[in-house]
Amino acid sequence: MPVSHALSPQAIALNRFGLGASPGAAPADPRGWLLDQFAHYEPRPAGFAALPDAGAMVTAYQAERRMERKNQPPAPADGTGVKDPALLAARQDYGQQVQALYRAAVQARSDAALQTQAPFVERMVHFWSNHFCVSVDNQPVTAYAGAFERDAIRPHVLGRFEDMAMAVEHHPAMLIYLNQNQSIGPNSVAAQRGDPAKRRGLNENLGREIMELHTLGVRSGYTQADVTEFARALTGWSVSGAESNEPGTFLFRDRQHEPGSRQILGRTYHQLGEHQARAALADFTHAPATATHIATKLARHFAGDTPPPAMVERLAGVFSSSGGDLPTLYKALIDSPEAWQPQPLKFKTPWEWTISALRGLGRGETGAIQMAAVQRQLGQQVWKPGSPAGWDDISASWIAPDALMRRVEFAQRLVLPLGDQIDARALAPRLLPASLDPATAGQVAMAESPASALALLLVSPDFLRR
Amino acid sequence: MSHPILAPLLGRRRFIACAGAGLGAMLVSPQLVLAAAQTERRFIFIIQRGAADGLNIVVPYADPAYARLRGDLAIDPATATRLDGTFALHPSLKQTAAMFAAKQALFVHAAASPYRDRSHFDGQNVLETGGTQPYQTRDGWLNRLTGMLPPLHGGDSAIAIAATVPQALRGGVEVSSYAPSALPQPSDDLMMRVGQLYARDEQFHPAWSAALAARDLAEGTGAKQDPASLGHLTASFLTKPAGPRIAMLETSGWDTHSGQNNRLAGQLKALDTLLASLRDGLGPVWAQTTVVVATEFGRTAAANGTGGTDHGTGSVAWVLGGNVRGGRVVADWPGLANGQLYQNRDLRPTVGLDALIAGVAGEALALDPDHVARVLFPLAGGARPVTGLVSV
Numbered sequence: 005m006p007v008s009h010a011l012s013p014q015a016i017a018l019n020r021f022g023l024g025a026s027p028g029a030a031p032a033d034p035r036g037w038l039l040d041q042f043a044h045y046e047p048r049p050a051g052f053a054a055l056p057d058a059g060a061m062v063t064a065y066q067a068e069r070r071m072e073r074k075n076q077p078p079a080p081a082d083g084t085g086v087k088d089p090a091l092l093a094a095r096q097d098y099g100q101q102v103q104a105l106y107r108a109a110v111q112a113r114s115d116a117a118l119q120t121q122a123p124f125v126e127r128m129v130h131f132w133s134n135h136f137c138v139s140v141d142n143q144p145v146t147a148y149a150g151a152f153e154r155d156a157i158r159p160h161v162l163g164r165f166e167d168m169a170m171a172v173e174h175h176p177a178m179l180i181y182l183n184q185n186q187s188i189g190p191n192s193v194a195a196q197r198g199d200p201a202k203r204r205g206l207n208e209n210l211g212r213e214i215m216e217l218h219t220l221g222v223r224s225g226y227t228q229a230d231v232t233e234f235a236r237a238l239t240g241w242s243v244s245g246a247e248s249n250e251p252g253t254f255l256f257r258d259r260q261h262e263p264g265s266r267q268i269l270g271r272t273y274h275q276l277g278e279h280q281a282r283a284a285l286a287d288f289t290h291a292p293a294t295a296t297h298i299a300t301k302l303a304r305h306f307a308g309d310t311p312p313p314a315m316v317e318r319l320a321g322v323f324s325s326s327g328g329d330l331p332t333l334y335k336a337l338i339d340s341p342e343a344w345q346p347q348p349l350k351f352k353t354p355w356e357w358t359i360s361a362l363r364g365l366g367r368g369e370t371g372a373i374q375m376a377a378v379q380r381q382l383g384q385q386v387w388k389p390g391s392p393a394g395w396d397d398i399s400a401s402w403i404a405p406d407a408l409m410r411r412v413e414f415a416q417r418l419v420l421p422l423g424d425q426i427d428a429r430a431l432a433p434r435l436l437p438a439s440l441d442p443a444t445a446g447q448v449a450m451a452e453s454p455a456s457a458l459a460l461l462l463v464s465p466d467f468l469r470r
Numbered sequence: 471m472s473h474p475i476l477a478p479l480l481g482r483r484r485f486i487a488c489a490g491a492g493l494g495a496m497l498v499s500p501q502l503v504l505a506a507a508q509t510e511r512r513f514i515f516i517i518q519r520g521a522a523d524g525l526n527i528v529v530p531y532a533d534p535a536y537a538r539l540r541g542d543l544a545i546d547p548a549t550a551t552r553l554d555g556t557f558a559l560h561p562s563l564k565q566t567a568a569m570f571a572a573k574q575a576l577f578v579h580a581a582a583s584p585y586r587d588r589s590h591f592d593g594q595n596v597l598e599t600g601g602t603q604p605y606q607t608r609d610g611w612l613n614r615l616t617g618m619l620p621p622l623h624g625g626d627s628a629i630a631i632a633a634t635v636p637q638a639l640r641g642g643v644e645v646s647s648y649a650p651s652a653l654p655q656p657s658d659d660l661m662m663r664v665g666q667l668y669a670r671d672e673q674f675h676p677a678w679s680a681a682l683a684a685r686d687l688a689e690g691t692g693a694k695q696d697p698a699s700l701g702h703l704t705a706s707f708l709t710k711p712a713g714p715r716i717a718m719l720e721t722s723g724w725d726t727h728s729g730q731n732n733r734l735a736g737q738l739k740a741l742d743t744l745l746a747s748l749r750d751g752l753g754p755v756w757a758q759t760t761v762v763v764a765t766e767f768g769r770t771a772a773a774n775g776t777g778g779t780d781h782g783t784g785s786v787a788w789v790l791g792g793n794v795r796g797g798r799v800v801a802d803w804p805g806l807a808n809g810q811l812y813q814n815r816d817l818r819p820t821v822g823l824d825a826l827i828a829g830v831a832g833e834a835l836a837l838d839p840d841h842v843a844r845v846l847f848p849l850a851g852g853a854r855p856v857t858g859l860v861s862v
Contacts, residue, residue, distance in 0.1 A: 205775020
């Protein structure tokens with residue numbers, strides 16, 4: 005990354021580790037300020053807690069659809085869909101509910117990021133949510149995405165990696181997103197019953213992505229046979245339906261589980277039922293390949309696109325020796341000199357940039373700003389990376405001509421009502437303490453209006469990098 | 471064309487781009503760049519992210535194993551468009567079928583990149599960089615192809631119709647990107663000052679200049695994000711005199727592990743619409759245009775247990791355009807019977823996407839295909855480019 009002006013340790017703590025400065029926060033002791041945040045993190049902020057129950061919404065709709073389908077001829081194969089007006093209206097209504105829930109969840113996420121006293125820990129929530137991502141490519145996942153981050157990621161961000169992984173892989177959002185709820189053991193009770201021509205069977209999607217993306221990492225030595233065996237072990241991991249007391253939550257369906265023991269990565273798993281895949285997953289989370297995979301991603305996030313090998317090795321060692329204890333890992337990260345290099349190491353993603361801009365302008369809540377729409381316009385729709393690999397953490401993925409133009413457009417829109425309330429010349433050194441390029445300061449000071457000065461500050465190379 | 475305030479910046483940018491283009495320029499022989507005239511030919515690459523199911527797009531209906539492996543997922547040949555005695559086209563591809571009938575479309579079946587594993591992200595990296603292993607090569611083959619064109623006057627030779635630049639177009643040669651925006655346009659004053667703010671930044675300066683140029687080119691198109699609008703937008707860029715000659719579009723949503731029939735039908739309908747609007751928008755330029763559509767790998771030959779297919783190997787590549795010698799399916803068909811599948815599970819690849827892309831891109835842009843192959847796929851081990859698919 006080309007050099008902007010060198011960053012002070014304060015600016016690094018605020019922007020690289022945190023989510024950007026907010027008024028009043030100027031850490032005298034940057035490392036201490038970061039470590040102190042572990043005590044101030046709020047796992048379940050009010051906005052998240054207030055979200056309606058996605059599980060009930062999804063299962064109620066699905067039950068309704070099943071009823072409708074009984075009276076409905078099958079949809080034509082060319083994908084033109086159903087024509088029945090009542091069903092179309094129900095679909096539209098459900099679609100609107102799902103979108104409303106999604107938008108509310110994005111607002112809750114944004115408000116948490118604006119209000120938090122623990123911006124570093126909140127950044128780690130975003131990091132893990134992206135590592136274990138779902139993508140809101142269909143309606144059930146769209147409904148569940150906020151609950152997924154709230155219930156599977158947030159409670160474990162200061163806990164153990166294994167516990168987070170268990171929560172993630174048991175969550176309906178993940179089970180639905182990667183088709184696990186439909187996967188059935190070919191020799192299970194459920195598969196043996198019914199019409200052999202319509203017999204359902206295995207879907208290896210979740211099994212593969214757990215190994216490739218969530219734990220061991222691609223090219224770490226597992227084979228197609230390991231993936232298939234793990235997928236067999238996972239059969240039965242599913243989501244409860246309307247018949248359940250708790251619809252839309254994890255349910256182990258024993259009748260769908262492939263009987264027998266499994267051989268995965270040279271180990272034999274004799275466990276019964278749900279515990280078979282659980283035992284394999286637990287082993288994956290403690291494997292050396294997983295430690296390296298996680299360490300590499302953390303180093304890339306904090307120390308630049310090309311992760312420094314010594315830092316990766318050090319973090320992987322801490323991950324392994326602590327048994328995947330995340331606060332211990334974060335301490336090692338904060339102690340890594342590679343993450344405190346004074347030159348900017350990353351180009352902010354649209355999410356990072358928007359949050360830091362709003363914090364910098366002193367906004368304590370998103371209010372009328374529709375963050376879901378804003379992030380879509382800026383090219384990083386929240387919880388929609390479009391692939392289970394999550395958003396790319398490489399600067400080149402984000403620094404594109406059109407993306408830059410979008411930020412300028414949004415910056416102008418954001419500052420219009422603030423021009424006569426905030427002096428950009430005074431704000432600049434608070435956002436980037438002792439780190440502002442004099443050329444940027446000069447341009448900001450020469451702007452034709454206070455609003456224009458603010459917009460320039462927000463789109464300056466200094467503020468676009470961290 | 472360009473905004474009066476911005477014209478000097480564009481001029482300056484071209485200078486900087488040329489002065490700093492050492493890396494990209496070194497990949498091509500200098501005399502070629504200097505000798506060639508500005509090309510009137512166009513080349514478009516469309517990636518299908520998520521591993522598109524070639525077996526249900528160009529359907530091998532005559533292969534006796536097909537219906538057995540696919541079960542309920544098998545496309546009924548009675549509903550599909552017969553292409554020849556072996557293959558039929560998915561019924562959603564109506565416009566594509568018309569192009570095939572007009573000999574402006576062909577398909578190359580059982581194609582694959584050198585990648586032989588089943589990770590989307592690694593597979594896309596190999597397809598887009600032109601390496602033989604994931605993350606072996608840093609820049610993309612489409613960027614290197616752009617570097618083989620004579621420089622355009624007053625603009626970039628290539629554009630990504632996307633907010634960010636995809637891997638295939640990243641590299642030493644500067645390219646543009648554009649996607650329709652719903653945000654309000656900034657004031658001229660802010661635009662000018664931002665330009666000054668970025669003037670000394672070696673990353674932001676070229677990106678900003680490219681954004682301005684793309685915005686100029688897109689002016690008045692009223693573009694939106696639906697497939698027809700994206701096709702027209704792309705065509706409007708490519709038909710401007712100083713517009714790009716190379717474009718890349720991304721499509722996603724091809725990862726059909728479940729509910730495949732409806733999803734694939736919808737995906738193909740969208741792509742069909744996009745291709746038709748490209749053709750219509752390009753007008754007479756279509757006669758000098760070649761479009762390649764490819765995916766990172768195929769899907770399992772057999773249906774999985776959930777009405778879909780899992781990650782496979784061989785798939786189908788599409789070649790379309792007014793200069794394509796179309797109306798045929800090109801395939802050394804490996805068969806789907808037991809023992810004919812790759813690893814007992816996937817369509818066995820019999821042609822390399824790198825050889826195909828090198829041949830088609832070379833002929834499409836009137837460059838020597840062997841030279842194109844060496845520049846685009848230097849690690850491929852010298853496979854002969856597949857030629858004869860485009861009128862030279």
